[in-house]
Amino acid sequence: MRSRVQTAAGCDIVIGIDMGTTATKVVAYLVTGEAVAQASHGYPLDEPVPGRAEQDPHAILDAVFRGVREVVEAVGSSRVAGLSFSSAMHSLLALDAAGDPLTPVVTWADTRAAEDASRLRDSGSGLALHRRTGTPVHPMSPLVKLIWFRQQEPELFASAVTWAGIKDWVLLRLAGELVVDHSLASASGLMDIHRVAWDEEALSRAGIRAEQLPRLVPTTEVLPGLTSEAAEATGLPSSTPVVAGAGDGPLANLGVGAVRPGVAACSVGTSGALRVAVDRPAVDPNGGVFCYALTEDRWVTGGAINNGGVVLDWVRSEIAGGDAGLSTAQLLDEAMTVPAGSGGLLMLPYLLGERAPRWGGVARGAYVGLTRSHRRAHLVRAAVEGVALQLTLVLQSMRQADLPIHEIRATGGVMKHAIWRQTLASAFGESIGFPASPEGSGFGAALLGMQALGMIDSIDVAADLVPVAEVTAPAADDVDVYGELLPVFERLYGALLPANVTLQEISSRLPLAH
Template identity: 45%
Template sequence: MQAMIGVDIGTTSTKTVLFDLKGQVVAKQNIGYPLYQDQADKAEEDPDKIFVAVVKGISQVATVAKEKAIEILGVSFSAAMHSLILMDVHDQPLTRVITWADNRSESQCIDLQKSGKAQALYLHTGTPNHPMTPLTKIMWFRENRPELFSKAKKFIGIKEYVFFKLFGKYVIDFGLASATGLFDIQTMHWDEQALQIAGVSENQLLKLVSTETTFSDLQPKMAKNLNLSAEVPFIIGSSDGALANLGVGATTNGRLAVSIGTSGAVRMVVDHPVFDPQGKLFCYVLGKDLWLVGGPVNNGGIILQWIREKWFFKDKHMTYPELIELASKSEAGAHGLIFLPYLGGERAPLWDANARGSFFGLTRKHTQVDMIRAVLEGIVLNLCEIEQRIDQIAGPITSVRATGGFSQSSLWVQILTDCFNQTVTVSESSAGSAWGAAIMGLESLKIEHDIKIKQFKTWTPDSQYVARYHDLSEIWQDVSRKLEPEYQKISDFQQKYNK
């Protein structure tokens, strides 16, 4: 038997999966690590803990492969976008991993917007103006931590750190480069204007390589740690969002991928770069002659975690399925209750790190189950606004593939189906990005396989609820827009008095 390892370096854990050539999972590991948020707007991780998780994950599934006499054909990678690490002249990290969730560069984003440079940059890079971007993070270091900025030999991300530790080379794939805000997705080179704004040279960034690029020169000691032969090829792969689309079979124009995990995203593959006139959607590289248009949200399943911890703190055994079951006791539209899910600021469709959450329409008749239902619907309605924008700019959308933890809930998927008014299919794969990485790895090595994306179940819209959610969506969007001018004020108040 032969198999491929897919590695997905995520925000809170690294998933490592061993797939055979029919797409069956032979072995898998999920190794977590802490996210440090010990001050406002900060979200960092330890790069070495992540590297250890990668090594352990590969080693453990490779051990299973040896026990079952399975030949490992290669190891292919996915990684979360927008991370940044400053490296010194001795190739040691000067910082932790600054993740996409770090919002400290909000003022730099405001400066770019006021200067008129933000839109011009977007039309080159496809990356919306937001604190998630390495571009604005670098600007923040230059202005706020000049002693670190001046020592930085390289500005890299977490996958690039892993590959440097494995192979001693500073390289970045087109997919992750296109999410930095520093890369021109049409010329496929670092963008001169972005470099000038960031205050860095091209030499301080990394060598650009295609997503299919392979490496096969592992040092013997590293190969031993990974429990692999030194000749096993490593494929650099792409970003987690792009490979999630590949992993659920959403790779044709018109087929949308929607995921809700801790955060969430709506994405569609296109055969040419697509830009939103208002800069509300991203456009990133997937692979050769393929791009990805869509929008990410900060606020997905993490809000259910907030509900469980803050509302049901006395019931420590409350599970997420039980929480969602409570929502089923309400009705579609939650008796006219709207929830804006901006508990952690928001990326798409607002791109406002100061956005704050709220309930609208509360009356004495509303119950706790209405509020939980409104939360599920609010998360979906936020994604629905992104879906509508993709449909207008890059559509038409013809079907939806769902992935992420929410896809295990029939109620939540049916809400999505009715809000989007689209057929929604859930695949059997629960490791979309790792699966996508494995598929990209096999195709990069030109290895024939029989991997088919098996569909678990298909949901169809319920016409009576489609109309109800259409009406609710219009109110939801109006309320969201009218509150936008107040987000900065309440954020300033919170920072002033909530020390």
């Protein structure tokens, strides 16, 4: 393992690169936690047919290169001690012998393998795999995606020399080595989290060999320099160290200072999650939570949901689309005029399927309880409440797994608006702290890089570097409303499941548009 390298004099900045679902954010940090420069570049999440959610890997690589170059131009290349990465989890793409992509990036939101996930769960091996690998058997899992490719695209599957995640491929282009960190590997469904090695049964079910996967490395692994392509694209010296980094979920905990026992991190960006740090890998007996690596002695366990801010993006585009001048903030302001409960309207926010806490493969969005008296403001508020209620179910599952939680910190782009903060606190029935810095995963990547490069002694400094800037307490009346709605919301998943299974089968044969 190459880590704890000596940084050159004057190198006081680590650049955190957060490769998200809809954009890559690049931020330069000092060891004090101060952000001194940043850039962001977006890219689309393509949905060519229902159930598929793909991205162009070259667009993501370009966003990384452009963002790093802009930040380097702002701070000066001589100050950069290294780069460190965060990435959205569960991605998969096939590579040829030259390391070039044979497929788009198949993202966490892709549900094409729903039937394969159901069969594997029903086979009797699903729960055992979940307990060993830390990853629920779900369409998001690269293990299940590999099963789909093997069965549905056998020629492509046979021609693939390597299977990797998007960060693995970006690191190959950036630093010339094909590696996967233990964090993203622990989210693949292919690695035994107790042995920190590829799981033989998982590989067998996927139909691949260990040699077809990137080399496993710790999250603090330091790759010694940049390729000539990357040096030219970023404006950095070829000797610039690159820290492998980790998945965005575990790094979000680090980035908001939730690294001590009992402190949970709730992040809501495009998707959402609730996680708490633990000192050893474990999954509860019922398989209600995931368990992913952060460092060699720190793991995070909890649950993720597919639908966070993406729900509001859809509402703004498709429901409020006729009012081109209305901003997202104005739409949420309008929703705040409606009392909690949205006049008895519930939204199941499963636009991209769903993950925790049920980990089922088939879920579709729905408005339930809609009447003529409901207005746009009700539909918008119900969307926010649907996300909050789903996260509340995740919180319940974590407590049922005996995970101690005595403090919750939240971050994510949507949390800038008061309605999200208040709704989440009231749905949880708990006060929520909001750190001053909104860039949880990117800052987490930078802190991990600082530890790997010897600039800080431990990532535990995160708890002191990330103060809580604001605390939102639950509103008592709203807590009562959400307490009444939650069991109804929970029952609707099962009640609509038979219809959703049939609709998914029908929609697979129907065009989405003319």
